[in-house]
Amino acid sequence: MTHRELSPGKLVIASHNAGKVREIRALLAPYGIEPVSAGDLGLPEPEETGTTFRDNALLKAHASASASGLPALADDSGLEVAALGGRPGVYTADWAERQPYEGEPGRDWYMAMGKVEGLLAEQGPDADRSACFVCTLALAWPDGHAEVFEGRAEGSLTWPPRGILGFGYDPVFVPIGNSLTYAEISPEEKHATSHRADAFAKLVAGVF
Ligand SMILES: O=c1nc[nH]c2c1ncn2[C@H]1C[C@H](O)[C@@H](COP(=O)(O)OP(=O)(O)OP(=O)(O)O)O1
Numbered sequence: 001m002t003h004r005e006l007s008p009g010k011l012v013i014a015s016h017n018a019g020k021v022r023e024i025r026a027l028l029a030p031y032g033i034e035p036v037s038a039g040d041l042g043l044p045e046p047e048e049t050g051t052t053f054r055d056n057a058l059l060k061a062h063a064s065a066s067a068s069g070l071p072a073l074a075d076d077s078g079l080e081v082a083a084l085g086g087r088p089g090v091y092t093a094d095w096a097e098r099q100p101y102e103g104e105p106g107r108d109w110y111m112a113m114g115k116v117e118g119l120l121a122e123q124g125p126d127a128d129r130s131a132c133f134v135c136t137l138a139l140a141w142p143d144g145h146a147e148v149f150e151g152r153a154e155g156s157l158t159w160p161p162r163g164i165l166g167f168g169y170d171p172v173f174v175p176i177g178n179s180l181t182y183a184e185i186s187p188e189e190k191h192a193t194s195h196r197a198d199a200f201a202k203l204v205a206g207v208f
């Protein structure tokens, strides 16, 4: 497979999640790439009809690459909880209902974290609380070529949520070997272990 030129040049971050866009911008910062988000370009948010992280990441990357004429990097990610048979998995975003706030629409993360916790609580105090964040990055070019990289971060779920940093389910996820949640540590520390940084390292090794 031939690798395409990426650096220097423009790259679309094919995500409408501000927390993810912030993290991907930080991960790209050392590589002399000019990132522009799908939101900045006013690109539509495609419906995520895939049943795997890979399918959804490819669907989002191809949609932004063909709409913009630029290479596009999409991230499809989620939380797999062992005791729940891997749920919510590819449906992690869907477990957080959309909330119309004034100004920007958002999602109700507290309710989503509570749903996961409620299901674990049904299994009693000895429930296995281990969980894994998965991140699949798809990089697509306007000519239809694409490459996919997957990263994982093992950890466990805590309750109640702790911390205000990060985004999404960060306040309940404690990475293995740590006692703080992803919402209690700096972005730099999160990038040292995160599923997104793991996938990004594979992308850098494969493409840059
Ligand atoms: O580091 C993370 N820290 C906390 N939560 C996370 C993380 N990484 C993914 N997540 C959660 C957020 C969302 O509920 C789901 C991803 O869903 P996913 O469809 O890939 O993203 P999204 O709809 O929020 O934005 P978009 O599709 O426009 O990129 O997993």
Ligand SMILES: [Mg+2]
Pocket: 048, 093
């Ligand atoms: Mg999504």
